[in-house]
Amino acid sequence: MGVVELFPEAAADKAAAKPDRLVIRRPDDWHIHLRDGAMLRAVLPYTAAQFARGIIMPNLVPPVTNVDAASAYRARILAALPDGVPFTPLMTCYLTDATSPDEIERGFAERVWIAAKLYPAGATTNSHAGVTDLAKIAPVLERMERIGMPLLIHGEVTDPEVDIFDREAVFMEQKLLPLLARHQGLKVTVEHATTAEILDVVRAHAPRVAATITPHHLVINRTHIFQGGLRPHLYCLPVAKRERHRLALRKAATSGEDCFFLGTDTAPHVRGAKEASCGCAGVFCGPTALQTYVQVFHEEGALENFEAFASLNGPRFHGLEPNADTVTLERRENRVAESVAVDETAVVVFRGDETLPWGIGG
Numbered sequence: 001m002g003v004v005e006l007f008p009e010a011a012a013d014k015a016a017a018k019p020d021r022l023v024i025r026r027p028d029d030w031h032i033h034l035r036d037g038a039m040l041r042a043v044l045p046y047t048a049a050q051f052a053r054g055i056i057m058p059n060l061v062p063p064v065t066n067v068d069a070a071s072a073y074r075a076r077i078l079a080a081l082p083d084g085v086p087f088t089p090l091m092t093c094y095l096t097d098a099t100s101p102d103e104i105e106r107g108f109a110e111r112v113w114i115a116a117k118l119y120p121a122g123a124t125t126n127s128h129a130g131v132t133d134l135a136k137i138a139p140v141l142e143r144m145e146r147i148g149m150p151l152l153i154h155g156e157v158t159d160p161e162v163d164i165f166d167r168e169a170v171f172m173e174q175k176l177l178p179l180l181a182r183h184q185g186l187k188v189t190v191e192h193a194t195t196a197e198i199l200d201v202v203r204a205h206a207p208r209v210a211a212t213i214t215p216h217h218l219v220i221n222r223t224h225i226f227q228g229g230l231r232p233h234l235y236c237l238p239v240a241k242r243e244r245h246r247l248a249l250r251k252a253a254t255s256g257e258d259c260f261f262l263g264t265d266t267a268p269h270v271r272g273a274k275e276a277s278c279g280c281a282g283v284f285c286g287p288t289a290l291q292t293y294v295q296v297f298h299e300e301g302a303l304e305n306f307e308a309f310a311s312l313n314g315p316r317f318h319g320l321e322p323n324a325d326t327v328t329l330e331r332r333e334n335r336v337a338e339s340v341a342v343d344e345t346a347v348v349v350f351r352g353d354e355t356l357p358w359g360i361g362g
């Protein structure tokens, strides 16, 4: 399988005469899937090598729906860290129709979790236990609004009649806008934004609403998924959209606006689960995330805004201090391994087996 031709911008050599080195506060990743067991041990070192903190998604099987499960999962993550590597997992609660407002408040007050995650039931991987009707979690959302706890949203409708490329747009119209009107004090992150229109909704409701943007949605559009054949490792949810949306995402991410920040949605699945007759959604971008983001900022001539996107806007939204230490990004070619081993199989890396123009320095 050949390498997909990404980065048309690089070919235009828009990068000429721009800096080759950047020192920024250490970034955080506001959207991570780490899984559990052998997969957790295999993928965590890559995230921890890049990021100081990360919001950990709760879509395990069974999902992380209560305080005890979140505490236990956090302990397993900390135990899986390589010796001497600091990384702070920021836990989340998986909302279901049965979530109790008191449990939500307890976990937040005890600092076990930092936010709650809304998966519309059936929207994506391991979301079948998610919320079937927003009305069912109205008391939970009211409590979250009152205590200042952010809601992280997978913003897609699940109606099989709705075209898959329209599911974010329909969610925005039918669910998100009414929810924002009903809960005018609720802090919301629209996760992995993929459409130009939702970016404008986020802007209009900032600063209490923000969006995370993944590295892959800055690089691929929907045509890349079918370039020369089906590319299962580029399939994720929300699925990449038309080129005009990718360009809008690049503009938003690199703009310096406070309401946009880094969230990779790194989502590992073993090779056999991706290269299958019915492959799983998820792009494993953890090992190449920062290199990809900085390349995009470089191409857009916006390196001066990279620290805000990667290291400042997220902590500000979540009421945390930025990290004190720094990371150096350098324009020097580096080869990426095609995959990461997990037990007897492997997870294919986004942009694996490529030579990347930017690397992480000392």
Ligand SMILES: O=C1C[C@@H](C(=O)O)NC(=O)N1
Binding pocket: 033, 059, 124, 125, 126, 154, 235, 236, 237, 238, 267, 268, 281, 282, 283
């Ligand atoms: O929302 C999600 C979930 C994720 C996963 O694999 O858990 N994969 C995705 O592509 N999107």
